[in-house]
Amino acid sequence: MASKKNLYKTLIIGGVVVLLLLVIARKAGWIGEDDNIKVSAESVTSETIIEVVTASGKVQPEVEVKLAADVSGEVVDIFVKEGDVVEKGTLLAKINPEIYLSALDRMVASVNTSKANLDNAKSRLRQSESQFIKTELTYNRNKKLYDDGVISASDFESVKSAYEVAKADVDAAKQSVSAASFGVESAEASLKESRENLxxxxxFAPVSGTVSKLDVEKGERVVGTEMMAGTEVIRLANLNEMEVSVDVSESDIIRVNVGDTAAVEIDAYMNREFMGVVTEIANSANSADVMSSDQVTNFTVKVRIVRDSYKDLIPADKPTYSPFRPGMSATVEIQTRKEYQVISVPIQSVTTRDSTVASSKERKRPGDEDESPKQDTEEEGKKTGVVTECVFVIGEDGTVSMRTVKTGIQDNIHIQILEGLKKGERVVTGPYNVVSRLLKDGDKVKVVPKDELFKAEKK
Structure with a gap:
């Protein structure tokens, strides 16, 4: 009898223990199905938000002069190397001048010949004028005699012909002098051109600066013409003023203004941020490919790197030294707008929904019966296609309410809320597919830590 009582007692205790374990397991989620949707959540807070436009580009000098050959020939001397600092007027390179010296000598001879021809023409003019004066006197005397009837008409005609020939000789001599003068001017112009070519x-360096690029070697041939750009020989740059040239998309360019500050990161200086300022914005787009169907339209923006932000990288004994080299890769974050201590939520908590969707349908789970097509049709009919921004606010009982919001600027983490929320409310922030598609107004949720949520997703 005693053994039977002990058995009943043991069974009762065992049943109680099993029941407790079941309750604990149920609460812990080890067994059974939790109807609540697991989500992560954060409170609505006040944050300082800085709106930025991010773009990548290359470092370049603000002022860079490309020196090209103006004449053709062989490079016989190069007097500088890359990195040299030169002053304005410094001789940088020399092209073989022999053929240009010969051309100059020919032009000097041509000028002398033209001047001699001019002198001869002037001499002939003087002779013609002298002969004309004599002929004119004879003509005037014989004309009077002819008028008085002293000489015959034939004699007067002979004198008159000689007079007209002398007059024509003077005119021809004057034209010869004029032509010879033009010949001298032409020869002198050619001489001037030959001197310039020489x-x-x-x-020579047209400005002071640093040799940033040397494109030719001694012995190479370069081509230069007056009508088009010749072979590039040397680049001179002012490395004391550097900038980053970036391409900004057409959707972002409207927010960028000259004078905006920027944070500049250069790949060569990891974990270092420099200060920049927007100095120039292109008026015209630089399209990647005009004929391409998936054309990308960008605008070039130039951001000056403020020297004070990197002066610690400049050696005291080298005031003209620049820690940056043309062509270095850089990323800029242009600060287009800043709002202090405004109502904000994490970016991922804001999604879009049809503005007139009625109360949510029951969330389907494995094993649930399909809803009738009629219900789906009716509910779809309640949509108007008007999409609005919204968040899901968590109530005290774990029920979410879909709330329409009006947003402002955003940074990489937070987005400003202009209307629809107040500080302290809790909004659903994840998972992404739950916020963007699955979650509906009136759903029950269970807030869990993010690490636990992501572990569950991985499983």
């Missing part, structure tokens, strides 16, 4: 064989 001078162009020596390439």
């Amino acid at each position: 001078n162009k064989t020596s390439i």
